[in-house]
Ligand SMILES: Nc1ncnc2c1ncn2[C@@H]1O[C@H](COP(=O)(O)OP(=O)(O)O)[C@@H](O)[C@H]1O
């Protein structure tokens with residue numbers, strides 16, 4: 101009873117402390133710390149080369165960190181191989197090339213389900229039938245039920261992205277990592293995909309960490325935003341607070357990435373006085 105306050109604070113789903121990685125003389129990620137709780141949608145933004153992908157790849161096991169800790173529900177997973185991290189319930193969206201074009205949409209999801217179950221594809225017969233229901237459930241969840249029997253090679257780009265999401269959900273993840281999930285999509289499709297992700301994540305209590313270039317998508321869907329610049333976190337907070345942050349604005353204006361909502365000036369910008377155009 102005397103420990104009521106300690107018991108009231110749930111351990112974060114993901115706790116990252118002092119994560120660091122250098123390439124030669126380049127400090128790609130410098131002491132990054134943050135936490136994420138179940139059901140939370142956290143955006144990691146920053147200009148090109150800020151270290152976003154390096155962070156993701158350290159969280160999913162593709163790159164071993166030079167330093168720092170990554171705890172998933174209290175257990176340190178830093179430096180574990182990708183397979184071990186995936187087995188602990190960390191899903192990630194794969195690149196398009198990771199889907200097998202000649203397989204149907206359903207078969208792709210079945211293969212991922214079987215892989216998670218640790219069974220070999222060559223033992224397929226019985227196992228395939230067992231996973232059929234689960235595969236169709238996932239396809240319905242990501243809006244691909246009607247495309248289940250089509251070869252992946254025939255899918256439109258936006259549908260491939262949904263298939264990636266379906267595949268990422270096959271290990272029933274508690275944490276979903278999505279590095280530029282909407283790359284190459286039209287703005288309307290981006291919003292649709294992130295709306296789908298957000299709905300699934302909130303219903304299932306999945307924590308989501310994602311990167312995204314379209315600031316309107318970030319500000320509409322993220323519960324919280326982390327801003328990375330040259331390997332270090334420079335801002336963290338609600339979309340509203342981050343949008344108003346002077347350092348963040350300076351970086352994004354410098355990159356020429358204006359927020360669409362704020363991109364229509366009421367009057368022409370003035371040249372700084374005393375500076376020749
Ligand atoms: N494999 C690598 N070898 C050398 N430098 C790398 C490698 N991967 C990333 N970098 C460097 O690390 C920095 C961060 O890159 P990255 O994590 O890809 O940034 P972002 O995803 O934010 O664009 C950049 O300066 C990049 O050039």
Ligand SMILES: [Mg+2]
Nearest residue numbers: 152153154279
């Ligand atoms: Mg990147």
